[in-house]
Amino acid sequence: MARTSDIETAASVLRDGGLVAIPTETVYGLGANAEDPAAVARIFHVKGRPPSHPLIVHIGGAEQLAEWVEEVPATARLLAEHFWPGPLTLVLRRGRRVPLEATGGLETVAVRVPDHPLTLALLSAFGGGVTAPSANRFGSVSPTTSDHVRAELGDAVDFVLDGGPCEVGVESTIVDVTGEIPSILRPGGVSREDLEAVLGYPLAVPTTSSVRVPGQHPSHYAPRARVVLVEPEKVIAEAQSAQEHGHQVGVLLPAPFADAPVKAHFVVALPDSMAAYARGLYGFLRELDRQGCDLIIASLPPEDGLGLAIANRLRRAAGPRPSPGNAQQ
Ligand code: TXA
Ligand code: MG
Numbered sequence: 256m257a258r259t260s261d262i263e264t265a266a267s268v269l270r271d272g273g274l275v276a277i278p279t280e281t282v283y284g285l286g287a288n289a290e291d292p293a294a295v296a297r298i299f300h301v302k303g304r305p306p307s308h309p310l311i312v313h314i315g316g317a318e319q320l321a322e323w324v325e326e327v328p329a330t331a332r333l334l335a336e337h338f339w340p341g342p343l344t345l346v347l348r349r350g351r352r353v354p355l356e357a358t359g360g361l362e363t364v365a366v367r368v369p370d371h372p373l374t375l376a377l378l379s380a381f382g383g384g385v386t387a388p389s390a391n392r393f394g395s396v397s398p399t400t401s402d403h404v405r406a407e408l409g410d411a412v413d414f415v416l417d418g419g420p421c422e423v424g425v426e427s428t429i430v431d432v433t434g435e436i437p438s439i440l441r442p443g444g445v446s447r448e449d450l451e452a453v454l455g456y457p458l459a460v461p462t463t464s465s466v467r468v469p470g471q472h473p474s475h476y477a478p479r480a481r482v483v484l485v486e487p488e489k490v491i492a493e494a495q496s497a498q499e500h501g502h503q504v505g506v507l508l509p510a511p512f513a514d515a516p517v518k519a520h521f522v523v524a525l526p527d528s529m530a531a532y533a534r535g536l537y538g539f540l541r542e543l544d545r546q547g548c549d550l551i552i553a554s555l556p557p558e559d560g561l562g563l564a565i566a567n568r569l570r571r572a573a574g575p576r577p578s579p580g581n582a583q584q
Contacts, residue, residue: 278418279369282397284387304393309359315378340370342427342444424534474574478540482573487554505548521546529561
């Protein structure tokens, strides 16, 4: 875990235009000074991410929001008051302080206040905004520990602020509040039900296939192994048949079947609680890759609460992969 002096080191790396891996409650981010276009450009280079894919600006408190956006609509204020610090990202009209490099050329900007004591301390010591995507190579599984970050990015990141394993485990919920009615662009750590309870009206559920903004491709959050989704009660039979066909099969075994025998190369018995499932999800996928699985059999959880975000990530992990030679890594 990081010490107090690490906060100072991280802040000075940011001031010098360097990259710092930051712990958040969702996943680790690859952070740079949001107002330094050259540092922001390095993020895209290190991640292998197309420059048209917008980033999230992380700020130290809801009271700073007005500094980063053109205006703060009442809905945005309401949601920020309820959910920040926390796993909610708001998309608003871009303020002049935000360079177009950080928004992928868009006139809107995504902003959030992360709920992690070390990153809040860093934001306070640094004094500015930190723009950060998840600290993984473009298209792959997000990191939920500092070891994941080091394993994936190595020396490409100047400093890793070690804040322990991430509590939530899936990325923030992204809500576009630029229009009349807010819309969920990406389900995440704040559930649709919690948003609706605060807003007082229902929100539409995004479909995985609708690519709303750059950076939301069908195949994302993907391990190396191919992911195949089947009905929960078919997971065991599918795994066995694939194993018999010579695959190195990894299984995400739904909680109700946790005690059943499964013939597969490696089996992860999923926890009962959706919070524990979300917290572990990316670690499970990484572990199945590490074990040498070439095929992962999984099923979708019920799509309420955190289950909506888990199902979204599994669908994307199972989405069609780009052909070799494409930009995705
Ligand atoms: O939990 C999280 O959100 C993590 C931590 C590090 O904060 N960050 C994260 O960043 O997941 P990233 O870059 O992996 O995903 C950011 C998403 C992208 O899908 C991008 O399309 C969307 O945010 N986004 C960013 N700016 C946007 C904008 N102006 N309009 C619409 N979507 C935007
Ligand atoms: Mg990401």
